[in-house]
Amino acid sequence: MSTSEAKRIWPDAKGRFGAFGGRFVAETLMPLVLELEGAWDEAQRDPQFTAQMDEYLRDYVGRPSAIYFAERLSEHFGGAKIWLKRDELNHTGSHKINNCLGQVLLAKRMGKTRIIAETGAGQHGVATATVAARFGLPCVVFMGATDIERQKPNVFRMKMLGAEVVPVTSGTGTLKDAMNDALRDWVTNVDETFYVIGTVAGPHPYPHMVREFQSVIGREARAQILEREGRLPDACVACIGGGSNAMGLFHAFVPDENVRLIGVEAAGKGIKTGQHAASLAGGEPGVLHGNRTYLLQDDDGQIIDAHSISAGLDYPGIGPEHAYLHDIGRAEYVSATDEEALEMFQLCTKLEGIIPALEPAHALARVGDLARELGPQGLIVMNMCGRGDKDVFAIANHLGVKI
Amino acid sequence: MTVTGAARLEARFAALAAQDRAAFVAYVMGGDPGLGKSAQLLDGLPGAGTDIIELGMPFSDPMADGGAIQAAALRSLNAGVRTNDVLKMAAKFRRTDTQTPMIVMGYYNPVHHMGCEAFAKACHASGIDGAIIVDLPPEEDAPLRDAFEEYGLALIRLATPTTDDQRLPTVVANTRGFVYYVSVAGVTGAAVPDADPVQKAVARIRAASGLPVAVGFGVRTPQKAAQIALSADAVVVGSAIVDAMARNGIKEALDLTRSLSDAVHTARQQA
Incomplete structure (x- = not known):
């Protein structure tokens, strides 16, 4: 590896990290992904957004x-x-709340009124449900049926936090299937919904945005x-x-x-x-x-x-x-x-x-x-x-x- | 001389336009519930009034599809069907039918895995005329577009209710054959589109692209198909046919296809 390679700033404008990343989504979601990218670009440069993040990270998350x-x-x-x-x-x-906080604050900024998320272990689901509760937004969490079985305490926590937990039975009923169903929900509820992805994956700008928040x-x-x-x-x-x-x-x-x-x-x-x-x-x-x-x-x-x-x-x-x-x-x-x-x-x-x-x-x-x-x-x-x-x-x- | 690829689609649309008829497009999942029955259904589609065939390529994670087509993809995969089997089935169909345009619809990963050039070559060799790759937006489709151009195949793009005027030129640039209008924001086979906004969208997309516009997602009944056929150049039905096949078999699926195609073909005369 050359020094310059490691020090380059990724992702590029197309959301690429070298040959990886990009934006491979159905056309219905493309305008939404582009809108999100615009809002994220703006938020990153806004000192008020950063100050708001820092304050919640300190007082609410405990950083x-x-x-x-x-x-x-x-x-x-x-x-x-x-x-x-x-x-x-x-x-x-868990670390998940660092990212949920950022994305939900961004959702508020964009005027979105409904939060959805996928979850595997339930940590991201719990963190999303928590922040959604804090900001008074309805929250739907997609979770594989297999995972619901093995992570019962987290399922109960999400429900107490006011989230709706939707069991996903397609495929193996695990994280990838939950993500498929979250995407299906997003493509159906395009106007009001913000999809809080829990990891450094998904279409650009998610991998970049989640990395920055984490x-x-x-x-x-x-x-x-x-x-x-x-x-x-x-x-x-x-x-x-x-x-x-x-x-x-x-x-x-x-x-x-x-x-x-x-x-x-x-x-x-x-x-x-x-x-x-x-x-x-x-x-x-x-x-x-x-x-x-x-x-x-x-x-x-x-x-x-x-x-x-x-x-x-x-x-x-x-x-x-x-x-x-x-x-x-x-x-x-x-x-x-x-x-x-x-x-x-x-x-x-x-x-x-x-x-x-x-x-x-x-x-x-x-x-x-x-x-x-x-x-x-x-x-x-x-x-x-x-x-x-x-x-x-x-x-x-x-x-x-x-x- | 028989034309192939994008030209076969263009010829079919020109012929239908001359008769002031909309095209009926039937979607079936390749290999559902197994290769034998799927091939029989495919062979029966032109006789049931199908003007253009859309052949699904099964994928394990069909994010843009609703329950009916997801289930069909799983039945196909569970029967051991893979992308190459679907292309072989298409090739067999093409030996006896050189007129009916046939496109494939699927997701990018199997194509990416095969390689865009190899996929285009295989489509061409199998008598496939074009493809819709659902999760491959214009920003990412250059490798496949180049390969398709080389073989004279149509890479068909999707326009949706979220495609605004600013984005529409990007979507229709480099599209061949027709533009597929996804009539509702959602997955396949879920909500039913209203005719009025669809009519406006069709006019807008036709003006921007200069191409025929096919309308799909959510059209299930002959009544709705006829309504859409008044303004659209083609009406696509998928989930309803796939459902009929799953519940009642080939005959019922073809009967439904016949009633849908009749409704589409006679809509403008009866209006």
Whole structure:
């Protein structure tokens, strides 16, 4: 990778990150996507919008989130110092609210009166329902029937927050199917509806917009680690479904070429079994949900269902900027299995008194390897992007415990 | 001499315009519920008054389609049908029918996977005259457009109720054959369009493009088809035929096609 390549500003005017991204939507949605792009361009340049964001991030979300030296995990792995960026401490329990807040404020600015969203683990659904409640907007969340079953606490939370949760039974009833149905809703209710996409995917400007809203994670982490350790970390690590928490952490570090950026995809039952959600490790470039990116697909271009124990990672694609960072070699992408995530979930809970969501538990599995690889002089920042309260039923079920 | 590709569409529209008749376009899902029955249905369409055939290519994630066509795509995929099988079925049809224009409709990923050039070549070889790729807007369709031009195929664009005057020129530029007007904002087979706004939209698109305008999405009954046929150059029915096929089989689907095409063909005489 050349220096200039890593430092170029993406996306370009067509919403491309190198050969990835773009705007692949039905014509009915094109004018809406263009309208959104215009509104987003304007909002970004408006100091009032930024000030409004900062105020809510501070007072409502609880930012900046802490950075925490995970001493016992570091000791356990026996290598580098591991710092956790505590985005699980945000209001609603994950990084998702950073983005929801931004998009809902933008929706208000655009005069939209109805919010829709898709959700996998339910964290994005909860965060969207929360912000919609705060601003008095009706909210409809599309959620796969399979995911509704495995994330019951979040379904109940969304309903309490006043959102309508629509079960999606098409396909495998997971995140991609929820996204299909959200797009079907948007194409039908074009005038009043704002679609809050939860990850760095979808048609331009979503991957850019979501990255910008999430990049607060990396900006804070970079300043915090400099303050605490007096130097940049050797590596930043985050789990990846669509990739919003990873992009949020990575973005501020992309120009720091000595900082390794490591994304951890969900290997499910193992990449070789075919039952996984690792789009970069096991997919190839294609077009779905508005963007060109790596996708799990068969030899006819039909999308293959992803598998992961974590509903938040159970998606057959990945944000286009990750596809780009992968292809130019600026970021490394590895994976962790269901079993590894379950083991890390328990380890982190016992050693640090932090119950991680199953999603960042995937990242932790590779943090362990990396800590040993880097040795005691090493320094790692991992995004603890969500807390595991939502997963306790699934974990109990896995451990054969009735609660 | 038999014309092919975009020219076959143009010839059919010219012939119908000379008779002051709108065209009836039937959409069927390729390979639904399996290749055998799907081929039988396809073969029966011209005899049931279909002027132009729109052949669906199944996709696992049909974001712009409503329940009927989603289900049809899944039946087709579950029967093991893939894009190449649909093109082969089209080629077989073309051996006995050189007159009826036939376009394919589908989503971009299978095309992208095959490669635009290979897809255009395969369409040409299979007697396909054009394509509608739902999730490929003008801003992104240059690779396919170039490949289609090379083979004389029509890349047909969609105009919708959200396509305003500012955007319309972008949509109709480089379109060949006809423009497909999506009459309601929504998925296929959902809401029913009102005739009045449709008439205005058709006039606007015809003026901007100089091309025939086909109207689809939400037209299910002969009455509605006839109403639309008064102003549109073509009326497309998909979900209703796909539904009839799923519920009652080929004969019912062709009976419905016949009643729809009759209504479209006689609409202007009876008005």
